[in-house]
Amino acid sequence: MKTQEAIYQYCLRIADSNLILAQRLAEWCSRGPILEEDLAMTNISLDLFGQAETLYEYAATIKGDNATADSLAFLRVEREYFNRLITEQPNGDFAVTMVREVLFSAYQNHLYEALCKSNDEMFRGFAEKAIKEVRYHLRHSSEWVIRLGGGTEESKVRSQAALNELWRFTVDMFEMDEVDEELISMGIAPDMKEINKSWMKTVTEVFTEAELHIPDLNNVIKGSNKGIHTEHLGHILSEMQYLQRAFPGATW
Amino acid sequence: MELLELIPDPDIPVVSIVELGIVRGVAVDENNKVTVTITPTYSGCPAMTVFKEDIKELLLKNGAEDVEIKIAHSPTWSTDWLSGSTREKLRAYGIAPPESNSSASVPLFSSSKQKIICPHCGNTNSRLTSQFGSTPCKSLWYCDSCLQPFEYFKCY
Numbered sequence: 001m002k003t004q005e006a007i008y009q010y011c012l013r014i015a016d017s018n019l020i021l022a023q024r025l026a027e028w029c030s031r032g033p034i035l036e037e038d039l040a041m042t043n044i045s046l047d048l049f050g051q052a053e054t055l056y057e058y059a060a061t062i063k064g065d066n067a068t069a070d071s072l073a074f075l076r077v078e079r080e081y082f083n084r085l086i087t088e089q090p091n092g093d094f095a096v097t098m099v100r101e102v103l104f105s106a107y108q109n110h111l112y113e114a115l116c117k118s119n120d121e122m123f124r125g126f127a128e129k130a131i132k133e134v135r136y137h138l139r140h141s142s143e144w145v146i147r148l149g150g151g152t153e154e155s156k157v158r159s160q161a162a163l164n165e166l167w168r169f170t171v172d173m174f175e176m177d178e179v180d181e182e183l184i185s186m187g188i189a190p191d192m193k194e195i196n197k198s199w200m201k202t203v204t205e206v207f208t209e210a211e212l213h214i215p216d217l218n219n220v221i222k223g224s225n226k227g228i229h230t231e232h233l234g235h236i237l238s239e240m241q242y243l244q245r246a247f248p249g250a251t252w
Numbered sequence: 253m254e255l256l257e258l259i260p261d262p263d264i265p266v267v268s269i270v271e272l273g274i275v276r277g278v279a280v281d282e283n284n285k286v287t288v289t290i291t292p293t294y295s296g297c298p299a300m301t302v303f304k305e306d307i308k309e310l311l312l313k314n315g316a317e318d319v320e321i322k323i324a325h326s327p328t329w330s331t332d333w334l335s336g337s338t339r340e341k342l343r344a345y346g347i348a349p350p351e352s353n354s355s356a357s358v359p360l361f362s363s364s365k366q367k368i369i370c371p372h373c374g375n376t377n378s379r380l381t382s383q384f385g386s387t388p389c390k391s392l393w394y395c396d397s398c399l400q401p402f403e404y405f406k407c408y
Contacts, residue, residue, distance in 0.1 A: 036382035036392065043384035050296025054325070125325030130295060132328075132408050140383045 006182040007120065008062045009082070010189055012072070013179075013225070014111075015055035016083035019073055020233070021104065022048035023240050024091055033094050040140060041097070047133040051126070058122050074244040078234050079227040086169040088233045092162065095148055095155065099162040101141035106202045107173050107195070108134040114190035123188065142206045149210025156211070163207065164215045172222035174199075179225070253278050255314055256288070262302045263387045266345040269303055273333035276324050284317040291329045294388035294408070331408045343371045347390065348404040368404050370395035378402075 025045035032038025056069035063072075086104055091097045112134060115127035148155040174192040183189035207214055221230065243250060256275050257268045269275055269290075277289040288307050292300055308319045331350040334342075339349035348371045367376040375397035382392040390403040 036384070039386070040382060040384040043388055046296035046298075046388060047294060048296070050292075050294065054292075054295060122325065125328065128326065128328040129292070133295060136383055136406070 001178050001182045003182060003186055003188070004062055006179045007123075007188065008059050009179045010183055011055040011059035011062075013082045013084075015052040015059065015072075016081045017087045017104075018048040018052040018055075020081070020083040020236060021087035022046070022052065023236055024087065024089075025097070027091055028097065037094070044101070044137050044140070047130075047137070051130045051133070054126050054130075058126075070244075074241050078229060078237060081229070081233060081237075082224055082227055083233070084169075084224050085172045085221060085230055086166060088230060088236060089166065089169065090232060092165075093158055095145075095158040096162040096165070098141045098144040098148065099159060100166055101137060102145050102206055103166060103170055103203060104173075105134050105138040105141060106206070107170075107199050109138050110195045110198045110202070111190070113198075114195060118189065119187040138202075145206060145212070146210045149207070149212045159210065160212050163212055167215050168217060168220050169222075171217065171220045172224050175222055175225050177225050255310060256307065259303070259306045259310060262299050264342070264345065264347065266341050267338055269307075271335070271338045271341075273329060274303060280316075284315070285320065286311050286316040286318070287320045287322060289322045289324050291324050291327075293329050297388050299387070329408070331405065342405055346371050346402060348393065348402060350405050350407040368393055370398060370400070371402055372400050373398035 022045040025041045025048070028038065028041040029045075030038065032041060052073070053069050056072045059072055060067040060069055084104070084107075086100060089096075089100060109131065112127040112131040115123045116131065118124050118127065145159060148159045150156070174196040176192050180189060180192060184191055204214065223229070253270065253275070256278070257270045259269045261267055261269060261272060272293070274290050274293065275288060276291050279287045279289075281287070288311070290300075290303065290307070304321050307321060311319045334349065342349040348368050351366075351368060366380070368378050369376050370378050370393075373395060375395060377397040378393050378395045380391060381394050381401070385392045385403050389405055389408065391406050392401065393404050394401050
């Protein structure tokens with residue numbers, strides 16, 4: 001696999017994950033349990049949209065063919081998205097959203113930390129900025145999960161249920177294929193086995209503090225590197241892409 | 253560069269895009285084409301779009317033939333770049349300026365113990381009400397001395 005092709009694919013993996021999670025978090029707009037959380041989730045969403053845009057722009061320059069950040073975001077079909085499966089899972093209750101946020105922002109934190117040392121200048125610039133943002137996301141969601149886990153019987157039960165449901169999607173976040181092999185050999189991307197270790201340490205710290213148990217791995221679902229998804233992505237895309245599909249080229 | 257100091261941040265009109273460190277360079281070629289290099293603040297900050305339009309409009313009005321805006325991703329924008337006088341302007345406007353170094357160097361789980369100086373009364377008897385505020389760069393705080401809420405420009 002050529003390096004440029006691998007970089008393009010790698011951009012999509014990160015950008016698609018951010019875009020889909022941003023879309024999910026935006027669903028909380030006007031539905032947050034309190035005003036501050038409504039603002040928090042939409043702020044996090046905005047950061048993720050911005051991060052996605054940076055990488056889509058980079059991917060578009062590699063692809064050529066008049067591709068733009070918008071055409072990549074809005075005009076692909078389900079199997080052409082490579083977002084991590086956990087990002088497309090439904091928001092559920094507040095506990096589900098916060099547990100998902102801990103799992104995913106901890107992952108972003110360690111992945112971006114490694115990309116800050118990438119041999120690719122764009123990835124480096126992207127990660128140096130984005131890591132400052134995801135650290136705020138991780139801090140915010142961790143504080144909530146610790147509060148929910150140590151809160152009432154009800155909040156504890158719901159948080160544990162959220163973790164039990166989402167844990168099986170975490171294996172997918174660290175899957176590697178020939179894209180990773182190529183980029184690891186060029187010093188551009190990290191070995192996900194290493195990221196997995198540091199991620200496990202961080203989330204274990206948070207869940208221990210929250211008095212939640214990390215469940216056994218059962219019914220693992222993976223496949224995002226190949227564009228295989230759970231049933232939820234199609235529904236997200238139909239809503240997100242509606243305008244550009246109905247009115248191609250429409251601008252604000 | 254002087255001209256660009258006239259462009260305020262759309263959400264914090266007391267400081268300009270030059271003071272915020274967003275404008276990284278200006279070059280004019282022989283055809284009077286101006287190239288402005290800017291660096292994004294928060295990845296998703298909607299004010300970036302406004303900055304770009306404002307820069308173009310102002311320079312074209314003031315004699316530039318053409319304006320090109322380049323985005324530099326590195327070095328990464330940081331609140332460490334805000335000068336003392338810019339911080340004072342923020343404080344006078346009612347926004348507490350960033351107090352320590354950029355967030356990358358702060359330990360992950362320590363922020364709740366932080367005390368921020370209230371921009372209204374100057375006391376440190378304050379507490380965080382939300383990490384996220386009305387714009388990506390600010391968090392919400394409450395001062396227990398003067399009983400006023402205030403915004404804090406987060407370290408970045």
